[in-house]
Amino acid sequence: HLSGELFKSLAKVDMVHVPYKGSAPAVTDLLGGQVDFNAPGLVLEASGGLEGEKQLHAEVKRLSLEPTLARAVLPSYPVASTVSLHGTVAQAQDVVSVDLTALAADGTLTAQGKVDIEKFTTDGFSARLRGLDLAKLLGGGPTSTLAADLSVRGGGKSLNTLDGQLDLTMPASPIAGQTLGPVEMHVSAKEGRFTLGSLQALAPGVSLEAHGAATQEKVDLEGKLAAADLATFANTVGRLGSGQPLPLSGHGTLAFNVSGPLMKPAVSLVGGLDTFAWADTSVKALRLDVRVPDVTHPLTTNAKIKAEQVAAGGRTYDDLSATLATRGRDLELSVNTRGQEQLDLALAGLVDPSNEGLELTALTLRYPEAGWTLQEPTHVSWGQTVEIKPALTLTSGGQLLSLALRMKGERIDADTQLRAFDLSRLPKAFLPQDFDVEGLLSGTVSVNGRMSQPDARAKMTLSQGRYQQYSDLSFDVDARYVRDRATGTFSTSAPAFRVSSRFDVPVQGLLRHRREAVDLELNVDHLDLGPTLRMVGQPETATGQVTGTMTLKGLANDPRLQLALKGTDVRYWGTTPDQAAPVVIAPGDPVLQVGPVLGVPGMSDALRGTSADVVVLDPRLGPGTTLVGLE
Numbered sequence: 346h347l348s349g350e351l352f353k354s355l356a357k358v359d360m361v362h363v364p365y366k367g368s369a370p371a372v373t374d375l376l377g378g379q380v381d382f383n384a385p386g387l388v389l390e391a392s393g394g395l396e397g398e399k400q401l402h403a404e405v406k407r408l409s410l411e412p413t414l415a416r417a418v419l420p421s422y423p424v425a426s427t428v429s430l431h432g433t434v435a436q437a438q439d440v441v442s443v444d445l446t447a448l449a450a451d452g453t454l455t456a457q458g459k460v461d462i463e464k465f466t467t468d469g470f471s472a473r474l475r476g477l478d479l480a481k482l483l484g485g486g487p488t489s490t491l492a493a494d495l496s497v498r499g500g501g502k503s504l505n506t507l508d509g510q511l512d513l514t515m516p517a518s519p520i521a522g523q524t525l526g527p528v529e530m531h532v533s534a535k536e537g538r539f540t541l542g543s544l545q546a547l548a549p550g551v552s553l554e555a556h557g558a559a560t561q562e563k564v565d566l567e568g569k570l571a572a573a574d575l576a577t578f579a580n581t582v583g584r585l586g587s588g589q590p591l592p593l594s595g596h597g598t599l600a601f602n603v604s605g606p607l608m609k610p611a612v613s614l615v616g617g618l619d620t621f622a623w624a625d626t627s628v629k630a631l632r633l634d635v636r637v638p639d640v641t642h643p644l645t646t647n648a649k650i651k652a653e654q655v656a657a658g659g660r661t662y663d664d665l666s667a668t669l670a671t672r673g674r675d676l677e678l679s680v681n682t683r684g685q686e687q688l689d690l691a692l693a694g695l696v697d698p699s700n701e702g703l704e705l706t707a708l709t710l711r712y713p714e715a716g717w718t719l720q721e722p723t724h725v726s727w728g729q730t731v732e733i734k735p736a737l738t739l740t741s742g743g744q745l746l747s748l749a750l751r752m753k754g755e756r757i758d759a760d761t762q763l764r765a766f767d768l769s770r771l772p773k774a775f776l777p778q779d780f781d782v783e784g785l786l787s788g789t790v791s792v793n794g795r796m797s798q799p800d801a802r803a804k805m806t807l808s809q810g811r812y813q814q815y816s817d818l819s820f821d822v823d824a825r826y827v828r829d830r831a832t833g834t835f836s837t838s839a840p841a842f843r844v845s846s847r848f849d850v851p852v853q854g855l856l857r858h859r860r861e862a863v864d865l866e867l868n869v870d871h872l873d874l875g876p877t878l879r880m881v882g883q884p885e886t887a888t889g890q891v892t893g894t895m896t897l898k899g900l901a902n903d904p905r906l907q908l909a910l911k912g913t914d915v916r917y918w919g920t921t922p923d924q925a926a927p928v929v930i931a932p933g934d935p936v937l938q939v940g941p942v943l944g945v946p947g948m949s950d951a952l953r954g955t956s957a958d959v960v961v962l963d964p965r966l967g968p969g970t971t972l973v974g975l976e
Contacts, residue, residue, distance in 0.1 A: 489525060528546040568600070731752040748761050
């Protein structure tokens with residue numbers, strides 16, 4: 346019963362529990378092999394049972410699973426069609442016989458054979474697939490009629506005693522006017538040696554071939570991936586599932602090799618792609634030569650990567666060259682590009698004997714707008730503890746950027762320092778083309794505590810700021826976030842406004858309406874409506890100057906809001922066509938209904954006009970309305 350309720354909860358289906366009138370009838374039917382189960386999306390009809398010691402016979406008359414139910418339990422379930430199964434499973438002593446047939450997406454898969462579960466061997470086990478439509482199976486894409494045959498013979502209880510043969514063949518089948526297949530793989534094992542006699546696979550625009558051998562001590566495998574036309578692959582196999590082609594194109598060849606000790610082999614990847622593109626990123630004349638002597642020590646890699654041109658994010662980088670060279674524990678990395686978007690990166694260090702850290706001794710980064718240099722050696726580790734100590738400090742003229750970090754288990758401690766960090770000297774080659782920001786940032790940011798909810802402290806200033814055509818921008822923030830409370834001060838100014846605030850608020854307390862104290866004060870020293878609306882990308886529907894204060898005090902589940910505004914030469918110039926017809930609220934109107942405020946119910950009367958001199962500024966005021974001396 347409890348298992349059924351758990352299944353209902355996971356699968357989000359409705360089922361009714363019909364209990365037996367006692368344990369005896371339930372046991373009788375269980376031993377008699379009468380099992381029937383029916384729920385939305387799942388049907389099981391089976392019979393069978395024990396027929397003696399190590400004697401078992403089961404017949405699955407019908408097992409059907411709908412994809413909707415499967416995804417309710419396992420959201421990543423990839424199959425889009427109904428899968429059904431029928432057949433028999435029997436055991437006689439240590440030998441299990443299987444004769445099963447599965448149906449899905451117009452295809453039929455039959456599995457037949459006998460397996461000795463004590464010796465883990467088989468005299469012959471085969472699987473035969475016919476007529477499978479991958480588009481129906483995966484829920485979209487071009488139709489296909491797939492066939493395949495799998496044959497297994499032999500076996501063993503350990504790698505040393507394995508003796509057998511596995512053969513997989515898939516004949517060529519049509520897919521979207523192209524050919525998928527043939528595929529052939531032949532693997533044999535004898536006296537602890539595994540041999541991949543051949544692997545050959547053809548798909549539209551792509552082919553793969555490999556061969557090699559392995560033992561428990563070493564491996565020697567080599568192969569080649571040839572991409573004649575990746576766009577063809579993207580428009581056929583790449584459309585399976587979503588129905589949309591992958592954003593992939595290009596052509597080239599890559600050869601790979603895996604050799605050496607089985608648990609820490611050497612790996613190499615050599616070759617190139619004349620062209621390659623994924624979405625809006627493209628590469629011309631890419632050449633790779635990557636060699637890793639020990640995959641368990643990636644910092645022993647020697648690599649050379651070159652490309653005639655790389656295009657990404659609307660920018661083009663010419664003559665890309667990247668080199669990673671290791672000699673013993675010494676490591677050197679260099680990356681550079683030429684042309685309009687220039688970049689030079691050079692790094693040197695000493696790898697830890699454990700290969701879980703790097704002593705960084707030199708680092709320079711240069712691009713047209715600035716050049717950065719490492720001020721002193723630092724150490725970076727990434728084992729059980731991720732740490733940068735002492736702080737990694739880069740300078741560029743009067744600019745400084747520093748980072749110290751320690752992460753272990755669930756705890757993080759990080760400190761960042763900026764000094765005169767010039768936003769106008771960021772590398773434009775790696776920024777969106779519409780990024781148009783200037784200013785000098787100085788200050789510190791610290792994060793400490795559990796990574797799921799750390800405490801934070803920020804003290805930051807911006808001076809000489811500019812955004813597009815708006816200049817003389819600045820801000821100053823001194824804030825803490827400790828145990829869900831945000832406290833501190835904030836001020837910002839521009840020619841169009843000056844605003845400051847003081848706050849002590851429970852962030853989650855406000856969102857969840859908890860009984861926690863709230864204290865917030867916002868002062869508008871100057872606000873020029875027209876330029877401010879333009880700065881935030883809105884039509885200049887109002888002009889004039891406004892000053893005022895706003896306070897929010899009390900408890901987070903029922904705060905009290907007070908707002909006082911004073912306006913001079915305030916004019917409202919009109920509405921957009923999709924807004925409601927304008928309504929003029931006359932001076933002296935006693936009440937303006939506002940709410941809910943901050944999502945807190947019961948605050949619809951938060952603002953009240955009480956003086957005959959008070960004019961309530963409603964967003965529906967008529968075009969051309971002039972409000973002089975608004976208070």
